[in-house]
Amino acid sequence: MSERERVRELVRGARRIVVFSGAGMSAESGVPTFRDAQTGLWAKFRPEELATEPAFRANPSMVWDWYVSRREAVARVAPNAGHLAIADFQRRHPGRLTVATQNVDGLHQRAGSPGVLALHGNLADDKWLDVPCERCDLAVEAGRPPRCAHCGNLLRPAVVWFGEALPARVLAEAESAARACDLMLVVGTSGAVYPAAGLARMARGQVVVVNPQASDLDDAADVVLRDTAARSLPYLLED
Structure with a gap:
């Protein structure tokens, strides 16, 4: 079984999933x-x-x-295939997947994801x-x-500007989701900006890093996929 197939099986078996996304995911859309x-x-x-x-x-x-x-x-710009795959999964499986993002561009919301936890606010x-x-x-x-x-x-x-705290309610909800999840997909983030990056280290379940580049969270991952969101998420989140 390939690493991609292994992750897809983890997705299928997880009851609670968190997607934690960063700038690399938006960069695929041209942001x-x-x-x-x-x-x-x-x-x-x-x-x-x-x-x-x-x-x-x-x-x-x-x-x-x-x-x-x-x-x-x-x-x-427009949401890419990764954003759309996440939103489509959420439509098929209401309440099973939570999006927490460092991105302020609103592409997850424009793709149709409900209840996005925008850790750094909304542009x-x-x-x-x-x-x-x-x-x-x-x-x-x-x-x-x-x-x-x-x-x-x-x-x-x-x-959220430099020197400002993350919105307390949003951060608390993201931390709660991380501690309760069976699986966290860490997508397109360098893992260098805290406290947001700390979500991956408090995840209760399996952690999968999806990033074509090395990140500071690779050591926290059970699986690392050297791939992009737009290429990998439609496959990983397919029923």
């Missing part, structure tokens, strides 16, 4: 990785100079425009920079970025 997004007008900046609350407070228009360019780049969404006043949501004034016409509070991208 630039975080650092590869530094092109054109943004090539002179390091991501750390833009993806922080102090940077946003110092120059909100510049940081907002960078995120607008990232949103436009994501809008031009398409906004939230208030400061605690909103009672009129913030009723008096949004257009701008770069939009602001509350009453108190001046700014909208910001609803992503």
Whole structure:
């Protein structure tokens, strides 16, 4: 039995599965990785100079425009065969597979996956920079970025910036799913960004790494498949 066949048998036998995905999965759809997004007008900046609350407070228009360019780049791509295979499995087997992702691009959601645990937030969404006043949501004034016409509070991208904690509820749900799963598929992540990467090390069941490159989580895996999500997941998740 090949390693791919072995993993497919693990999928078939698992009652609770977690797919933990990272940037490599989105890269197959053409989404630039975080650092590869530094092109054109943004090539002179390091991501750390833009993806922080102090940077946003110092120059909100510049940081907002960078995120607008990232949103436009994501809008031009589509979920790949790996995203679609996961969503299709979830439709066939409701409640059996949970997606936890480090990606902020929303491709899992666009593919049709329900209840995605977006550990680093969602690029398409906004939230208030400061605690909103009672009129913030009723008096949004257009701008770069939009602001509350009453108190001046700014909208910001609803992503996790450097120095910020992961959303507590989402992280807790992901950790609970990891501890309860029979099988975790770790797909397209380097395993270098914590605390998200720690999910693979707390998984109760078998851990399978799917990545064409070596990752920091290979040592936690029961099986390592040197393959991509788009090539492997349609086969692994096939009934």
